[in-house]
Amino acid sequence: MRVGIRTRAGRTSVVAAAAVAVLMAACTPSDPDAADDGGDAGDAPAAEDTAGAEGGELHIGTTADVVNYNPLVGNSRTDTWVTNLMYPAMMTLNADGEKVPALATDWGYAEDGLSAWIEIRDDMEWTDGEPLTAQDVAFTITAVQEEGLGTVAGMIGALESAEAVSDTRVEFTLTRPDGAFLNSIGFWMPIVPAHVFGEAESVGDFANDSDWVSAGPFVLTEVERGQRYVLEAVDDYPLAEDGRAKVDRVVYRVYPDVNTQVLALRSGELDLIANALPPSMVNEITGDESLETYSVPSLGWAHMQYNMRREPLDRLEIRQALAHAVDYEAIRQVVLGGNAVSANSSVLTPTFL
Numbered sequence: 001m002r003v004g005i006r007t008r009a010g011r012t013s014v015v016a017a018a019a020v021a022v023l024m025a026a027c028t029p030s031d032p033d034a035a036d037d038g039g040d041a042g043d044a045p046a047a048e049d050t051a052g053a054e055g056g057e058l059h060i061g062t063t064a065d066v067v068n069y070n071p072l073v074g075n076s077r078t079d080t081w082v083t084n085l086m087y088p089a090m091m092t093l094n095a096d097g098e099k100v101p102a103l104a105t106d107w108g109y110a111e112d113g114l115s116a117w118i119e120i121r122d123d124m125e126w127t128d129g130e131p132l133t134a135q136d137v138a139f140t141i142t143a144v145q146e147e148g149l150g151t152v153a154g155m156i157g158a159l160e161s162a163e164a165v166s167d168t169r170v171e172f173t174l175t176r177p178d179g180a181f182l183n184s185i186g187f188w189m190p191i192v193p194a195h196v197f198g199e200a201e202s203v204g205d206f207a208n209d210s211d212w213v214s215a216g217p218f219v220l221t222e223v224e225r226g227q228r229y230v231l232e233a234v235d236d237y238p239l240a241e242d243g244r245a246k247v248d249r250v251v252y253r254v255y256p257d258v259n260t261q262v263l264a265l266r267s268g269e270l271d272l273i274a275n276a277l278p279p280s281m282v283n284e285i286t287g288d289e290s291l292e293t294y295s296v297p298s299l300g301w302a303h304m305q306y307n308m309r310r311e312p313l314d315r316l317e318i319r320q321a322l323a324h325a326v327d328y329e330a331i332r333q334v335v336l337g338g339n340a341v342s343a344n345s346s347v348l349t350p351t352f353l
Helices: 016-027 045-050 077-083 134-148 152-155 180-188 259-269 279-286 318-323 328-335
Strands: 002-007 057-062 092-093 099-101 102-107 115-120 161-166 169-174 220-222 229-234 249-254 291-296
Touching: 057 077, 057 259, 077 229, 077 249, 092 180, 099 102, 099 180, 102 180, 115 134, 115 180, 134 152, 134 161, 152 180, 152 259, 259 279
Parallel strands: 057 249
Antiparallel strands: 002 291, 092 099, 102 115, 115 169, 161 169, 220 229, 229 249
16 A cells, blocks of 8 residues: 655655656557556556646655666666656556556567567657667667566566567567566566667666667756756657646655655655655654645555575475464554555555455
């Protein structure tokens, strides 16, 4: 469960996914019935209040600077929040948590499950004027595979090869059927420009820390490390319903801790807090009459995983004993302040159960 805070004056504090949903809600095309499979249901509706009037600036608080501007290897949350607005994915989520077209327009598998394909739009450009084509998609996934980049590398174990057979079509050869392959790469893999990243000796080592060539709804225009990151909305952006995101500018502001962030929220300096608030702070804020609290379902989940290569955790009965000894209700009520629900040992978030 995600908990959000909104001031009576109309400002809102939510966790990151909802903040991004605010920005991308204007950039999601209507669903041409090509969607399937699930996503982060519940975040977008909570974010609609934050969008409010169109235009202006959205100020989002974070407690960390950008560490890596390369979207294929960035590993901090701030890295992802910034680069997700700069580099497109082939799929996005609608308000029902379904994966729907973004850069991609259609996708599917062969009957035997050993090949797959994705069709992409033909009206996207990189900020340097070069067209975004299927070659960029093939280049991106090949680099991820060959260099083992980021979390996406763990999602493409069935991939043998990817080939751009036209400017808008990518075909994938798989070593085994994998029904999650297309949704995984479609949603989680940002697409990078082959003509820029391909110039580096190693895509994984490419810093991408200046002269950004991107194709997202926003461009990064200003960086003040330890202070702020400013992104400006792109005009005539094909994925936006009205050709432009609903806000003119997104400013990520860096704060030393969540306490300072909350003070900034209360003073009106911030519109959103991107990072999750500790449960104890949520309970404290709930008592503030100038703030309104609300909660929405979350895609995320937390878990403890045992190293089954080490004794005695390699023994099933030991792991079962530990599981039975844990007071799950105490964790939910005391540690998390009641702001959680149990997944009942499922690998799926309760949102999907």
